[in-house]
Amino acid sequence: MKILxxxxxxxxxxxxxxxxxxxxxxxxxxxxxxxxxxxxxECVDIQATDVHSLSKFAKQERVGLTVVGPEVPLTMxxxxxxxxxxxxxxxxxxxSAEIEGSKSFAKDLMRKYGIPTAEYRTFxxxxxxxxxxxxxxxxxxxxxxxxxxxxxxxxAKNIEEALDAVDLIIVKKAFxxxxxxxxxxxxxxxxxxxxxxxTDGESVIPLPTSQDHKPIFDEDKGPNTGGMGAYSPxxxxxEDLHRQIMKEIIQPTISGMAAEGRKYKGVLxxxxxxxxxxxxxxxxxxxxxxPETQPLLMRMKSDIIPVxxxxxxxxxxxxxxxxxxxxxxxxxxxxxxxxxxxxKGFEIxxxxxxxxxxxxxxxxxxxxxxxxxxxxxxxxxxxVTALEHGIKDAIGLAYRTVKDIHWEGxxxxxxxxxxxxxxx
Ligand code: AMP
Ligand code: GLY
Numbered sequence: 001m002k003i004l005x006x007x008x009x010x011x012x013x014x015x016x017x018x019x020x021x022x023x024x025x026x027x028x029x030x031x032x033x034x035x036x037x038x039x040x041x042e043c044v045d046i047q048a049t050d051v052h053s054l055s056k057f058a059k060q061e062r063v064g065l066t067v068v069g070p071e072v073p074l075t076m077x078x079x080x081x082x083x084x085x086x087x088x089x090x091x092x093x094x095x096s097a098e099i100e101g102s103k104s105f106a107k108d109l110m111r112k113y114g115i116p117t118a119e120y121r122t123f124x125x126x127x128x129x130x131x132x133x134x135x136x137x138x139x140x141x142x143x144x145x146x147x148x149x150x151x152x153x154x155x156a157k158n159i160e161e162a163l164d165a166v167d168l169i170i171v172k173k174a175f176x177x178x179x180x181x182x183x184x185x186x187x188x189x190x191x192x193x194x195x196x197x198x199t200d201g202e203s204v205i206p207l208p209t210s211q212d213h214k215p216i217f218d219e220d221k222g223p224n225t226g227g228m229g230a231y232s233p234x235x236x237x238x239e240d241l242h243r244q245i246m247k248e249i250i251q252p253t254i255s256g257m258a259a260e261g262r263k264y265k266g267v268l269x270x271x272x273x274x275x276x277x278x279x280x281x282x283x284x285x286x287x288x289x290x291p292e293t294q295p296l297l298m299r300m301k302s303d304i305i306p307v308x309x310x311x312x313x314x315x316x317x318x319x320x321x322x323x324x325x326x327x328x329x330x331x332x333x334x335x336x337x338x339x340x341x342x343x344k345g346f347e348i349x350x351x352x353x354x355x356x357x358x359x360x361x362x363x364x365x366x367x368x369x370x371x372x373x374x375x376x377x378x379x380x381x382x383x384v385t386a387l388e389h390g391i392k393d394a395i396g397l398a399y400r401t402v403k404d405i406h407w408e409g410x411x412x413x414x415x416x417x418x419x420x421x422x423x424x
Contacts, residue, residue: 001305004058005030005041006048006078007069010332010365010383011290015067015304016041017361018297022305029061035374036364036382051078055085064088067308071147074286075101079266090308092266092286096257099264100286103183104145110281113256115249117281118186118273126170129184133162139187144169146178150226155187190275191419192282193234194292195245198307199254201263203316205307206246208299208323209237210292211419216339218415225339226380229416231329231391232295235423236274245272245279253284265311294363294385295328329394329417330385331402335366336409338379343409348374348381350405359387360401376407391420 001024005016013036016028020040031054033043046053049072058066066082068074068091077094091097098105104122109115122145123129133140142165144152152175156162162184169179192214196207210232216222237245249270257264269285269292288296297304301322310319335342344366351374354362363385366378382405386397395417402412 001025001064002027002029002061004054004061004063004066005069006054006066006073008032008034008037008048008365009069009290010363010380011288011293012069013037013363013365014294014297014361014385015069015288017363018300018304019067022303024303024305029057029063031057034364035367035369035377036362038369048073049076051076051081054078055082055087058082058087059085065090065305065308067091069288069290071097071100071285071287075147088312090266090312092264092268093262095262096264096266097286098262099257099268099284101147102145103143103283104181106284107183109253109256109260113252115252115256115281116279118188120183120185122181122183124170124181126166129166129170129182130163132184133159133166136184138162141185141187142166142169143183143185144175144179145181145183146175148175148178150224151175152178153224188273188275188280188282190273191236193237193272193274193279194230194289195237195250195270195272196289196292196296197250197268198311198316199264199266199268200311200314200316201254201258201265202314204246204250204254205316205319205321206242206250207296208232209234209242210289210296211236212289212292213413213416216413218413223339225334227289227291228332228334228413229330230289230291230295231327231394231417231420232292232299233327235420238277241274241277241279245270249279249281290365291330291332291383294330294361294383298328298361298385298387299324299326324387326387326389327391327394328385328387329391329398330363330383331398331412331416332380333382333384333402333405333410333412334380335376335378336411338411342379344376344378346376346407346409348376348405348407353404354384354401357401360397361385362401362405381407381410391417395421
Protein backbone atom coordinates (compact mmCIF):
# COMPACT_ATOMS: atom_id res chain seq x y z
CA MET A 1 0.00 0.00 0.00
CA LYS A 2 1.12 3.55 -0.73
CA ILE A 3 1.03 6.06 2.14
CA LEU A 4 0.97 9.86 2.11
CA UNK A 5 2.10 11.69 5.26
CA UNK A 6 1.12 15.36 5.40
CA UNK A 7 3.47 17.78 7.18
CA UNK A 8 7.14 18.65 7.49
CA UNK A 9 8.21 18.46 11.12
CA UNK A 10 9.92 16.05 13.49
CA UNK A 11 6.53 14.52 14.22
CA UNK A 12 6.06 13.69 10.54
CA UNK A 13 9.61 12.29 10.30
CA UNK A 14 8.80 9.98 13.24
CA UNK A 15 5.53 8.94 11.56
CA UNK A 16 7.32 8.22 8.27
CA UNK A 17 10.05 6.29 10.14
CA UNK A 18 7.46 4.15 11.95
CA UNK A 19 5.24 3.62 8.89
CA UNK A 20 8.32 2.60 6.90
CA UNK A 21 8.71 -0.42 9.23
CA UNK A 22 5.30 -1.81 8.30
CA UNK A 23 5.33 -4.85 5.98
CA UNK A 24 2.12 -3.63 4.32
CA UNK A 25 3.72 -0.42 3.03
CA UNK A 26 5.25 -0.33 -0.47
CA UNK A 27 5.94 3.39 -0.81
CA UNK A 28 5.71 6.55 1.29
CA UNK A 29 5.14 10.08 0.06
CA UNK A 30 5.46 13.09 2.33
CA UNK A 31 4.10 16.54 1.54
CA UNK A 32 6.06 18.69 1.81
CA UNK A 33 8.52 16.73 4.03
CA UNK A 34 12.07 17.78 4.92
CA UNK A 35 15.71 16.79 4.47
CA UNK A 36 15.58 13.85 6.86
CA UNK A 37 12.25 12.55 5.63
CA UNK A 38 13.56 12.48 2.05
CA UNK A 39 15.80 9.52 2.99
CA UNK A 40 12.71 7.37 3.66
CA UNK A 41 9.94 8.92 1.59
CA GLU A 42 9.47 10.73 -1.69
CA CYS A 43 8.92 14.36 -0.75
CA VAL A 44 6.19 16.04 -2.76
CA ASP A 45 6.23 19.79 -3.22
CA ILE A 46 2.67 20.50 -2.02
CA GLN A 47 2.00 22.51 1.13
CA ALA A 48 0.22 20.78 4.02
CA THR A 49 -2.66 23.28 3.77
CA ASP A 50 -3.26 22.79 0.03
CA VAL A 51 -6.09 20.34 0.62
CA HIS A 52 -7.31 20.29 -2.97
CA SER A 53 -3.90 19.54 -4.55
CA LEU A 54 -3.21 16.90 -1.92
CA SER A 55 -6.45 15.03 -2.59
CA LYS A 56 -5.77 15.24 -6.34
CA PHE A 57 -2.28 13.83 -5.75
CA ALA A 58 -3.57 11.02 -3.50
CA LYS A 59 -6.07 10.03 -6.17
CA GLN A 60 -3.57 10.17 -9.01
CA GLU A 61 -0.96 8.11 -7.17
CA ARG A 62 -3.52 5.66 -5.78
CA VAL A 63 -2.49 6.38 -2.20
CA GLY A 64 -4.12 3.80 0.09
CA LEU A 65 -3.89 5.82 3.30
CA THR A 66 -3.12 9.46 4.12
CA VAL A 67 -1.93 10.46 7.60
CA VAL A 68 -2.23 14.10 8.65
CA GLY A 69 0.34 15.60 11.06
CA PRO A 70 -0.45 19.28 11.69
CA GLU A 71 -3.62 20.94 13.02
CA VAL A 72 -4.24 23.51 10.30
CA PRO A 73 -5.26 21.08 7.53
CA LEU A 74 -7.43 19.21 10.06
CA THR A 75 -9.32 22.34 11.07
CA MET A 76 -9.63 23.26 7.37
CA UNK A 77 -11.50 19.99 6.80
CA UNK A 78 -8.88 17.93 4.96
CA UNK A 79 -10.27 14.68 6.35
CA UNK A 80 -13.85 15.49 5.24
CA UNK A 81 -12.60 16.51 1.78
CA UNK A 82 -10.62 13.28 1.31
CA UNK A 83 -13.52 11.15 2.54
CA UNK A 84 -15.85 12.91 0.09
CA UNK A 85 -13.45 11.86 -2.66
CA UNK A 86 -13.50 8.27 -1.42
CA UNK A 87 -9.93 8.44 -0.10
CA UNK A 88 -8.83 6.83 3.16
CA UNK A 89 -7.35 9.25 5.65
CA UNK A 90 -6.30 9.21 9.31
CA UNK A 91 -7.08 12.32 11.34
CA UNK A 92 -9.84 14.28 13.04
CA UNK A 93 -12.66 15.60 10.87
CA UNK A 94 -13.38 19.33 10.71
CA UNK A 95 -16.11 19.29 13.37
CA SER A 96 -13.90 17.20 15.69
CA ALA A 97 -10.78 19.30 15.13
CA GLU A 98 -12.64 22.31 16.50
CA ILE A 99 -11.63 20.94 19.91
CA GLU A 100 -8.20 22.38 19.05
CA GLY A 101 -9.25 25.10 16.58
CA SER A 102 -11.48 26.96 19.04
CA LYS A 103 -10.46 27.19 22.67
CA SER A 104 -13.91 28.53 23.64
CA PHE A 105 -15.53 25.50 21.99
CA ALA A 106 -13.23 23.18 23.97
CA LYS A 107 -13.88 25.03 27.23
CA ASP A 108 -17.66 25.01 26.74
CA LEU A 109 -17.53 21.28 25.97
CA MET A 110 -15.60 20.67 29.17
CA ARG A 111 -18.04 22.75 31.19
CA LYS A 112 -21.03 20.94 29.71
CA TYR A 113 -19.64 17.46 30.35
CA GLY A 114 -18.02 18.17 33.72
CA ILE A 115 -14.42 17.68 32.56
CA PRO A 116 -11.92 19.24 34.98
CA THR A 117 -10.31 22.40 33.59
CA ALA A 118 -9.40 25.93 34.72
CA GLU A 119 -12.28 28.30 35.47
CA TYR A 120 -12.84 30.69 32.55
CA ARG A 121 -15.00 33.11 30.61
CA THR A 122 -15.00 34.04 26.95
CA PHE A 123 -15.24 37.56 25.54
CA UNK A 124 -15.47 39.39 22.26
CA UNK A 125 -15.47 42.81 23.93
CA UNK A 126 -12.34 44.30 25.37
CA UNK A 127 -14.26 46.32 27.98
CA UNK A 128 -16.18 43.34 29.25
CA UNK A 129 -12.97 41.32 29.44
CA UNK A 130 -11.33 44.18 31.36
CA UNK A 131 -14.21 44.25 33.85
CA UNK A 132 -13.88 40.52 34.48
CA UNK A 133 -10.10 40.74 34.84
CA UNK A 134 -10.41 43.51 37.46
CA UNK A 135 -13.02 41.51 39.32
CA UNK A 136 -10.98 38.26 39.30
CA UNK A 137 -7.51 39.67 39.92
CA UNK A 138 -4.20 38.18 38.73
CA UNK A 139 -2.57 35.85 37.87
CA UNK A 140 -4.64 34.90 34.82
CA UNK A 141 -4.06 33.42 31.39
CA UNK A 142 -5.38 35.20 28.30
CA UNK A 143 -5.86 33.05 25.19
CA UNK A 144 -6.76 33.85 21.62
CA UNK A 145 -9.67 31.59 20.69
CA UNK A 146 -8.32 30.35 17.35
CA UNK A 147 -5.10 28.73 16.14
CA UNK A 148 -2.00 30.86 16.68
CA UNK A 149 0.85 28.38 16.21
CA UNK A 150 1.21 28.00 19.99
CA UNK A 151 1.75 31.75 20.50
CA UNK A 152 -1.79 32.77 21.40
CA UNK A 153 -1.54 31.92 25.10
CA UNK A 154 -0.38 34.79 27.33
CA UNK A 155 0.16 34.26 31.07
CA ALA A 156 -0.32 37.49 33.04
CA LYS A 157 1.26 38.01 36.47
CA ASN A 158 -0.72 41.16 37.20
CA ILE A 159 -3.80 43.05 36.00
CA GLU A 160 -1.80 45.38 33.72
CA GLU A 161 -0.25 42.46 31.89
CA ALA A 162 -3.66 40.85 31.51
CA LEU A 163 -5.16 44.05 30.08
CA ASP A 164 -2.19 44.44 27.71
CA ALA A 165 -2.73 40.87 26.52
CA VAL A 166 -6.41 41.58 25.82
CA ASP A 167 -5.41 44.69 23.83
CA LEU A 168 -2.78 42.76 21.91
CA ILE A 169 -5.26 40.05 20.91
CA ILE A 170 -8.60 41.86 20.48
CA VAL A 171 -7.56 45.40 19.52
CA LYS A 172 -4.16 45.03 17.83
CA LYS A 173 -5.19 41.71 16.29
CA ALA A 174 -1.71 40.25 16.88
CA PHE A 175 -3.03 36.80 15.91
CA UNK A 176 -5.46 38.02 13.26
CA UNK A 177 -8.92 36.48 13.14
CA UNK A 178 -7.85 33.92 15.78
CA UNK A 179 -8.22 36.78 18.27
CA UNK A 180 -11.82 37.78 17.47
CA UNK A 181 -12.73 36.01 20.67
CA UNK A 182 -10.64 35.44 23.82
CA UNK A 183 -10.71 33.08 26.75
CA UNK A 184 -9.71 34.52 30.14
CA UNK A 185 -8.71 31.68 32.37
CA UNK A 186 -7.64 30.90 35.92
CA UNK A 187 -3.85 30.42 36.17
CA UNK A 188 -3.03 26.84 37.11
CA UNK A 189 0.20 25.73 38.76
CA UNK A 190 1.76 22.28 38.91
CA UNK A 191 3.47 20.00 36.43
CA UNK A 192 2.35 19.43 32.86
CA UNK A 193 1.92 16.11 31.08
CA UNK A 194 0.73 15.08 27.63
CA UNK A 195 -1.88 12.35 27.37
CA UNK A 196 -2.55 11.02 23.87
CA UNK A 197 -5.03 8.39 22.79
CA UNK A 198 -6.10 6.69 19.59
CA THR A 199 -9.88 6.67 19.34
CA ASP A 200 -12.43 5.55 16.76
CA GLY A 201 -15.13 7.57 18.50
CA GLU A 202 -16.00 4.80 20.93
CA SER A 203 -13.01 2.66 21.86
CA VAL A 204 -9.87 4.26 23.19
CA ILE A 205 -6.27 3.07 23.19
CA PRO A 206 -4.03 5.33 25.27
CA LEU A 207 -0.48 5.90 24.12
CA PRO A 208 2.11 5.89 26.92
CA THR A 209 2.35 9.08 28.96
CA SER A 210 4.80 11.78 27.97
CA GLN A 211 5.98 15.22 28.86
CA ASP A 212 6.98 18.16 26.68
CA HIS A 213 9.33 21.05 27.57
CA LYS A 214 7.73 24.21 26.19
CA PRO A 215 9.95 27.10 27.39
CA ILE A 216 13.15 27.84 25.49
CA PHE A 217 15.60 27.89 28.45
CA ASP A 218 16.61 25.40 31.13
CA GLU A 219 14.39 25.17 34.22
CA ASP A 220 11.42 26.20 32.09
CA LYS A 221 12.54 29.83 31.78
CA GLY A 222 11.90 32.18 28.88
CA PRO A 223 9.21 32.28 26.21
CA ASN A 224 7.25 29.25 25.06
CA THR A 225 8.29 27.37 21.93
CA GLY A 226 6.76 24.57 19.91
CA GLY A 227 8.54 22.21 22.34
CA MET A 228 12.24 21.79 23.15
CA GLY A 229 12.22 18.13 24.10
CA ALA A 230 10.04 15.35 25.41
CA TYR A 231 10.24 12.09 27.27
CA SER A 232 8.09 9.05 27.82
CA PRO A 233 6.92 7.67 30.20
CA UNK A 234 6.07 10.61 32.48
CA UNK A 235 6.35 9.31 36.06
CA UNK A 236 4.14 12.17 37.32
CA UNK A 237 1.22 10.21 35.84
CA UNK A 238 0.85 7.43 38.41
CA GLU A 239 -1.46 4.47 37.86
CA ASP A 240 -4.15 6.13 39.97
CA LEU A 241 -3.87 9.35 38.04
CA HIS A 242 -3.97 7.41 34.77
CA ARG A 243 -7.29 5.92 35.81
CA GLN A 244 -8.61 9.35 36.80
CA ILE A 245 -7.56 10.86 33.47
CA MET A 246 -9.23 8.07 31.48
CA LYS A 247 -12.44 8.19 33.52
CA GLU A 248 -12.86 11.91 34.14
CA ILE A 249 -11.21 13.40 31.06
CA ILE A 250 -10.77 11.08 28.08
CA GLN A 251 -13.98 9.03 28.23
CA PRO A 252 -16.35 11.97 28.81
CA THR A 253 -14.60 13.96 26.06
CA ILE A 254 -15.02 11.14 23.52
CA SER A 255 -18.64 10.48 24.51
CA GLY A 256 -19.37 14.22 24.77
CA MET A 257 -18.04 14.81 21.26
CA ALA A 258 -20.21 11.95 19.96
CA ALA A 259 -23.26 13.38 21.76
CA GLU A 260 -22.57 16.73 20.08
CA GLY A 261 -22.67 15.07 16.66
CA ARG A 262 -18.88 15.34 16.34
CA LYS A 263 -17.81 11.72 16.67
CA TYR A 264 -14.05 11.88 17.16
CA LYS A 265 -11.74 9.66 15.12
CA GLY A 266 -7.99 9.98 15.19
CA VAL A 267 -5.55 10.99 17.88
CA LEU A 268 -6.82 13.09 20.75
CA UNK A 269 -4.15 14.87 22.76
CA UNK A 270 -4.98 16.27 26.19
CA UNK A 271 -2.45 18.77 27.56
CA UNK A 272 -2.78 18.43 31.33
CA UNK A 273 -1.74 20.34 34.42
CA UNK A 274 -1.22 18.10 37.41
CA UNK A 275 -1.68 19.66 40.82
CA UNK A 276 -1.56 17.63 44.03
CA UNK A 277 -2.11 14.38 42.15
CA UNK A 278 -5.16 15.65 40.20
CA UNK A 279 -5.29 16.49 36.49
CA UNK A 280 -7.01 19.39 34.75
CA UNK A 281 -7.09 20.01 31.02
CA UNK A 282 -5.06 22.98 29.74
CA UNK A 283 -5.96 22.34 26.13
CA UNK A 284 -6.88 19.67 23.63
CA UNK A 285 -5.07 19.03 20.37
CA UNK A 286 -6.67 17.10 17.53
CA UNK A 287 -3.40 15.44 16.42
CA UNK A 288 -0.12 13.88 17.49
CA UNK A 289 2.12 16.16 19.58
CA UNK A 290 5.46 17.46 18.42
CA PRO A 291 7.95 16.51 19.91
CA GLU A 292 6.05 13.92 22.02
CA THR A 293 5.46 11.72 18.95
CA GLN A 294 9.20 11.16 18.53
CA PRO A 295 9.71 9.34 21.89
CA LEU A 296 6.23 7.77 21.74
CA LEU A 297 6.76 6.12 18.36
CA MET A 298 10.25 4.97 19.38
CA ARG A 299 8.42 3.02 22.13
CA MET A 300 5.72 1.59 19.86
CA LYS A 301 6.50 -2.06 19.18
CA SER A 302 3.38 -2.91 17.15
CA ASP A 303 2.93 -2.13 13.49
CA ILE A 304 1.25 1.29 13.33
CA ILE A 305 -0.71 0.68 10.11
CA PRO A 306 -3.35 -1.69 11.59
CA VAL A 307 -3.91 0.81 14.40
CA UNK A 308 -4.47 3.68 11.97
CA UNK A 309 -6.78 1.52 9.84
CA UNK A 310 -8.80 0.28 12.84
CA UNK A 311 -9.26 3.88 13.97
CA UNK A 312 -10.74 4.75 10.59
CA UNK A 313 -12.87 1.59 10.41
CA UNK A 314 -14.19 1.78 13.98
CA UNK A 315 -12.48 -1.48 14.97
CA UNK A 316 -10.10 -0.24 17.65
CA UNK A 317 -11.64 -2.54 20.27
CA UNK A 318 -10.13 -5.46 18.34
CA UNK A 319 -6.61 -4.06 18.39
CA UNK A 320 -3.82 -4.52 20.92
CA UNK A 321 -0.83 -2.23 20.87
CA UNK A 322 2.47 -3.25 22.44
CA UNK A 323 4.86 -0.69 23.85
CA UNK A 324 8.54 -0.97 24.69
CA UNK A 325 9.16 -0.97 28.45
CA UNK A 326 12.20 1.20 27.90
CA UNK A 327 12.12 4.99 28.25
CA UNK A 328 12.63 7.40 25.37
CA UNK A 329 13.99 10.93 25.48
CA UNK A 330 14.02 13.47 22.64
CA UNK A 331 16.30 16.52 22.80
CA UNK A 332 15.40 19.22 20.28
CA UNK A 333 18.34 21.00 18.64
CA UNK A 334 17.32 24.46 17.47
CA UNK A 335 18.69 27.55 15.74
CA UNK A 336 20.06 30.19 18.10
CA UNK A 337 17.46 32.94 18.56
CA UNK A 338 14.41 30.67 18.20
CA UNK A 339 11.52 31.22 19.04
CA UNK A 340 12.43 34.79 18.01
CA UNK A 341 14.31 35.54 14.81
CA UNK A 342 17.16 33.22 13.86
CA UNK A 343 19.50 32.51 10.98
CA LYS A 344 19.27 29.45 8.80
CA GLY A 345 21.25 27.96 5.94
CA PHE A 346 24.08 26.38 7.99
CA GLU A 347 25.53 23.01 7.10
CA ILE A 348 24.92 20.37 9.79
CA UNK A 349 27.85 18.07 10.65
CA UNK A 350 27.98 14.72 12.42
CA UNK A 351 24.72 13.21 11.22
CA UNK A 352 26.26 10.34 9.22
CA UNK A 353 27.77 8.83 12.38
CA UNK A 354 24.43 8.85 14.17
CA UNK A 355 22.81 6.73 11.44
CA UNK A 356 24.78 3.71 12.64
CA UNK A 357 23.98 4.11 16.33
CA UNK A 358 21.58 1.58 17.85
CA UNK A 359 18.61 2.88 19.86
CA UNK A 360 19.04 6.44 18.57
CA UNK A 361 17.04 8.18 15.86
CA UNK A 362 17.64 11.74 14.75
CA UNK A 363 14.32 13.09 13.52
CA UNK A 364 14.55 16.18 11.33
CA UNK A 365 12.23 19.18 11.48
CA UNK A 366 13.82 22.25 9.88
CA UNK A 367 16.32 20.77 7.40
CA UNK A 368 16.77 20.68 3.64
CA UNK A 369 19.26 18.83 1.46
CA UNK A 370 21.31 21.01 -0.90
CA UNK A 371 24.07 19.53 -3.09
CA UNK A 372 24.07 16.44 -0.89
CA UNK A 373 24.58 18.48 2.28
CA UNK A 374 22.09 18.78 5.13
CA UNK A 375 21.32 22.42 5.83
CA UNK A 376 19.37 24.03 8.70
CA UNK A 377 16.14 25.63 7.48
CA UNK A 378 13.98 26.30 10.52
CA UNK A 379 13.75 27.17 14.22
CA UNK A 380 13.54 23.63 15.50
CA UNK A 381 16.02 21.66 13.41
CA UNK A 382 16.54 18.15 14.82
CA UNK A 383 15.05 15.94 17.53
CA VAL A 384 17.66 13.50 18.83
CA THR A 385 15.71 10.62 20.33
CA ALA A 386 17.16 7.77 22.39
CA LEU A 387 15.65 4.58 23.82
CA GLU A 388 17.21 3.04 26.93
CA HIS A 389 16.39 1.18 30.13
CA GLY A 390 15.28 4.05 32.36
CA ILE A 391 14.99 7.77 31.72
CA LYS A 392 18.47 8.45 33.15
CA ASP A 393 20.24 6.29 30.57
CA ALA A 394 18.00 7.54 27.78
CA ILE A 395 18.96 11.11 28.71
CA GLY A 396 22.64 10.09 28.70
CA LEU A 397 22.46 8.48 25.27
CA ALA A 398 20.47 11.37 23.77
CA TYR A 399 22.95 13.99 25.00
CA ARG A 400 26.02 11.96 23.98
CA THR A 401 24.56 11.93 20.47
CA VAL A 402 23.65 15.62 20.58
CA LYS A 403 27.29 16.45 21.39
CA ASP A 404 28.43 14.84 18.12
CA ILE A 405 26.16 16.99 15.96
CA HIS A 406 27.02 20.62 15.19
CA TRP A 407 26.30 23.64 13.10
CA GLU A 408 26.91 27.34 13.53
CA GLY A 409 24.57 28.73 16.17
CA UNK A 410 23.09 25.46 17.41
CA UNK A 411 21.12 25.73 20.66
CA UNK A 412 19.48 23.11 22.87
CA UNK A 413 18.28 22.81 26.45
CA UNK A 414 20.64 20.96 28.79
CA UNK A 415 17.96 19.67 31.18
CA UNK A 416 15.52 17.63 29.07
CA UNK A 417 14.11 14.80 31.20
CA UNK A 418 15.51 16.06 34.49
CA UNK A 419 12.01 16.52 35.92
CA UNK A 420 11.34 12.80 35.48
CA UNK A 421 14.42 12.03 37.61
CA UNK A 422 13.25 14.34 40.39
CA UNK A 423 9.77 12.82 40.36
CA UNK A 424 9.55 10.10 42.97
P1 AMP B 1 -2.05 25.77 25.35
O1 AMP B 1 -1.66 26.14 23.95
O2 AMP B 1 -3.43 26.16 25.75
O3 AMP B 1 -1.60 24.40 25.79
O4 AMP B 1 -1.09 26.64 26.24
C1 AMP B 1 0.29 26.60 26.06
C2 AMP B 1 0.95 26.58 27.40
O5 AMP B 1 0.52 27.67 28.18
C3 AMP B 1 0.64 25.34 28.22
O6 AMP B 1 1.43 24.25 27.86
C4 AMP B 1 0.92 25.86 29.60
O7 AMP B 1 2.30 25.88 29.85
C5 AMP B 1 0.45 27.29 29.53
N1 AMP B 1 -0.94 27.41 30.01
C6 AMP B 1 -2.08 27.30 29.29
N2 AMP B 1 -3.17 27.46 30.06
C7 AMP B 1 -2.73 27.67 31.31
C8 AMP B 1 -3.36 27.90 32.58
N3 AMP B 1 -4.69 27.97 32.71
N4 AMP B 1 -2.57 28.07 33.65
C9 AMP B 1 -1.23 28.03 33.56
N5 AMP B 1 -0.56 27.83 32.40
C10 AMP B 1 -1.29 27.64 31.29
N1 GLY C 1 4.09 19.51 22.05
C1 GLY C 1 3.02 20.42 22.00
C2 GLY C 1 2.17 20.30 20.83
O1 GLY C 1 2.34 19.43 20.00
O2 GLY C 1 1.25 21.10 20.72
